[in-house]
Amino acid sequence: MGNKKVLRFEGKEADVSWDGRLCIHMEECWRDKSDLFELGRRPFGQPDLVSVDHILEVAQRCPSGAIVFLPHGDVQSETADLENTVRVAPDGPLYFTGELDIDGAEDDMGGVVFRAALCRCGLSKNKPFCDGSHSEGGFKDTGAVGQTGQQNNDNGGLLTVTAAKDGPLLINGNFTIHSGAGRATWSGTKAALCRCGQSKNKPFCDGSHREAGFTSDD
Numbered sequence: 001m002g003n004k005k006v007l008r009f010e011g012k013e014a015d016v017s018w019d020g021r022l023c024i025h026m027e028e029c030w031r032d033k034s035d036l037f038e039l040g041r042r043p044f045g046q047p048d049l050v051s052v053d054h055i056l057e058v059a060q061r062c063p064s065g066a067i068v069f070l071p072h073g074d075v076q077s078e079t080a081d082l083e084n085t086v087r088v089a090p091d092g093p094l095y096f097t098g099e100l101d102i103d104g105a106e107d108d109m110g111g112v113v114f115r116a117a118l119c120r121c122g123l124s125k126n127k128p129f130c131d132g133s134h135s136e137g138g139f140k141d142t143g144a145v146g147q148t149g150q151q152n153n154d155n156g157g158l159l160t161v162t163a164a165k166d167g168p169l170l171i172n173g174n175f176t177i178h179s180g181a182g183r184a185t186w187s188g189t190k191a192a193l194c195r196c197g198q199s200k201n202k203p204f205c206d207g208s209h210r211e212a213g214f215t216s217d218d
């Protein structure tokens with residue numbers, strides 16, 4: 001992950017931080033119409049210019065977990081969504097939300113216990129996280145999901161994501177998969193999701209990583 005920075009902006013009731021190790025420039029922070037973040041301003045983040053509720057809301061908009069809400073004292077901390085979801089972004093990563101335990105996350109990555117963008121094209125230099133390389137690499141996939149899973153009713157609780165060496169993301173726990181078009185299509189408790197970009201059955205792994213010689217450690 002090199003020396004990508006983490007910036008922390010201090011406020012009276014809550015701080016907010018931006019994690020350069022996770023940011024994939026989805027622009028949810030600075031496109032927010034409040035004064036919390038402003039491009040070109042120093043400091044970029046000024047939490048005392050907005051309410052603590054708004055800081056939390058903007059953090060929750062960030063799909064990679066790069067923006068983190070850091071409350072002080074009695075201010076309510078963020079809690080995980082009651083449902084775990086994985087959205088298959090067209091030509092992009094897998095967006096996870098819920099109560100997450102992601103293999104490969106550093107202890108100080110506070111945002112990725114709630115949301116994360118994980119690579120499914122195989123090109124990221126920051127696996128298991130997406131680093132935006134799918135764009136430059138020309139990764140193409142609509143995000144269609146052709147299976148329904150068990151269709152369980154309970155989609156909450158801890159979701160663990162294990163990055164198999166040179167293989168798929170192994171997901172365990174209750175969760176729903178949403179297609180690139182937004183349809184909630186699959187639900188179940190266990191899946192192996194492609195992260196080499198080569199599966200003919202995306203977003204699921206079909207074993208193509210072996211033939212493709214996918215290596216997860218680069």
Ligand code: FES
Binds near residue numbers: 120131
């Ligand atoms: S999906 Fe974004 S770098 Fe692979």
